[in-house]
Amino acid sequence: MTLHTSPAWRALVAHTAPPLPHLRELFATDAQRFARFSVGFDGWLLDYSKQRVNSETMSLLAGLWQAADVHGWISRMNNGVAINHTEGRAVGHTWLRAPLPRPEVSAVLAQMRRFCDAVHKGEWLGATGERITDVVNIGIGGSDLGPRMVTQALNAHAIPGLAVHHVANLDAADLALRLKRLRPESTLFIICSKTFTTQETMQNAASARAWLMAALGEAAIARHFVAVSTNLDAVARFGIDPANAFAFWDWVGGRYSLWSAVGLSVALAVGYANFEKLLAGAAAMDAHFFSAPVGQNLPALLGLLQVWNTSFLGAPTQAILPYSQSLELLPRHLQQLEMESNGKRVDRDGVELQAPACPVIWGEPGTNGQHAFYQLIHQGGRLIPCDFIAVKKPDHALAGHHAKLLSNCFAQSEALMRGKTLAEVQAELGPGADAVLAANKVFPGNQPSTTLLMPEITPYTVGQLVALYEHKTFVAACLWDINAFDQWGVEYGKQLAARLLPVIEGSAEAAGLDSSTAGLIAASRV
Numbered sequence: 001m002t003l004h005t006s007p008a009w010r011a012l013v014a015h016t017a018p019p020l021p022h023l024r025e026l027f028a029t030d031a032q033r034f035a036r037f038s039v040g041f042d043g044w045l046l047d048y049s050k051q052r053v054n055s056e057t058m059s060l061l062a063g064l065w066q067a068a069d070v071h072g073w074i075s076r077m078n079n080g081v082a083i084n085h086t087e088g089r090a091v092g093h094t095w096l097r098a099p100l101p102r103p104e105v106s107a108v109l110a111q112m113r114r115f116c117d118a119v120h121k122g123e124w125l126g127a128t129g130e131r132i133t134d135v136v137n138i139g140i141g142g143s144d145l146g147p148r149m150v151t152q153a154l155n156a157h158a159i160p161g162l163a164v165h166h167v168a169n170l171d172a173a174d175l176a177l178r179l180k181r182l183r184p185e186s187t188l189f190i191i192c193s194k195t196f197t198t199q200e201t202m203q204n205a206a207s208a209r210a211w212l213m214a215a216l217g218e219a220a221i222a223r224h225f226v227a228v229s230t231n232l233d234a235v236a237r238f239g240i241d242p243a244n245a246f247a248f249w250d251w252v253g254g255r256y257s258l259w260s261a262v263g264l265s266v267a268l269a270v271g272y273a274n275f276e277k278l279l280a281g282a283a284a285m286d287a288h289f290f291s292a293p294v295g296q297n298l299p300a301l302l303g304l305l306q307v308w309n310t311s312f313l314g315a316p317t318q319a320i321l322p323y324s325q326s327l328e329l330l331p332r333h334l335q336q337l338e339m340e341s342n343g344k345r346v347d348r349d350g351v352e353l354q355a356p357a358c359p360v361i362w363g364e365p366g367t368n369g370q371h372a373f374y375q376l377i378h379q380g381g382r383l384i385p386c387d388f389i390a391v392k393k394p395d396h397a398l399a400g401h402h403a404k405l406l407s408n409c410f411a412q413s414e415a416l417m418r419g420k421t422l423a424e425v426q427a428e429l430g431p432g433a434d435a436v437l438a439a440n441k442v443f444p445g446n447q448p449s450t451t452l453l454m455p456e457i458t459p460y461t462v463g464q465l466v467a468l469y470e471h472k473t474f475v476a477a478c479l480w481d482i483n484a485f486d487q488w489g490v491e492y493g494k495q496l497a498a499r500l501l502p503v504i505e506g507s508a509e510a511a512g513l514d515s516s517t518a519g520l521i522a523a524s525r526v
Helices: 007-015 023-028 055-067 070-078 093-097 103-120 145-153 172-180 199-216 218-224 232-238 254-259 261-270 272-291 298-312 330-342 374-379 402-418 422-429 435-440 459-480 488-505 515-524
Strands: 038-041 044-047 134-138 163-167 187-192 225-228 317-322 360-362 386-393 449-456
Touching (some): 023 402, 145 261, 187 218, 199 225, 225 232, 330 360, 402 449
Parallel strands (some): 187 225
Antiparallel strands (some): 044 449
């Protein structure tokens, strides 16, 4: 018997028929609904009262948590069991932010501190003796998205006089446009690649190296490039002193690697002391996740609700809607975290799932999204669960902004929940209202949402936020009984690209290709 045929799963299937009353009715008949379906932790508030759940739903979901042995999976992860079984690897990203880290982690953190202090104090200088004014992190995937997102989120804490940039795309436009605005004499590059063989990263690194050498010569490489990698031979061949290579380990998955030396760009952007606070915030969320009962556990509740909406209510997507410009890149980071982790078609035993496991994650910051895709959420006829993320205290204070921002956030979740009936529209329009106009102004409502209210945006709370969604993703994976830590779909695409590259470059024949791929290659030649 698989988890998807277990009594706990079947009980939830049965619970969906008949469906619960409209959310408007659930609120009208229960004055205590907010109190019963909201949870606080360390100044945070998670309000899930606007989800299509009742007490029985949550009890049945807790039963699924037990059937999935989530506590057992947490224990196995923390004890170093290779729960990434298809790659034979342990999953140790939480070890990176533990209050008492492992010796090898402590050594790298100390190396990061020394390096950041040297750059910030002007002790690490470029080849011509100039201070470093710009840092360019070259990576892709987890070596880019996490650090890029956190660097932007913590822009209010940025070190004056030092700008941090991130380059990932293999398209030359990404790097070229950055280089146009930089001076070689004062630019430092971080090449972030565990194996130092990632195609996109190494091509961008080679182009950056050529740009610097053209201005300063090959000897300058050692003062303008550092590496985050474990392949010291390749690092040395590139021209980087291995003493300036920062290690991480195969028990750190790319999309979970922000907390390792991959976060060096963050530490440079906001200072190593703030990077420590980022780690401390994540560690606090770890402790909460590992110890809080399921009904009071923020990551557990988010994971349970995602599985409920996706697997039982049939929602194919989920919107992430941060009402904070500083969190603009959070939806993009969560796209990788969740869809690369849980976008799987078979369970841990290789048995095909009965339904897709992971929703499509997407979103934009409010209020921008309100003038773009909210129309579809309100009246498009699709079930689209939403995570609203709001902040009590703004990180950039300009009079008149924050109250308006919060009013929009709370109004949108209310409108999605309540909707507007035809009778209400007709009353609003008055006697003799046009029937076509009235029909167009009806809002079905009953659209589920969760609101996560953060105390403020600081290194500590951003650490909590990212760790919260990491653990939520892990919970959902346990409930779907899938391995959240491999990504064979990504690897397959890389294999095919390597096969096609010599054909496109003209050094190999287009043998054995399907007609479409061969035709596209032929058409692309100029």
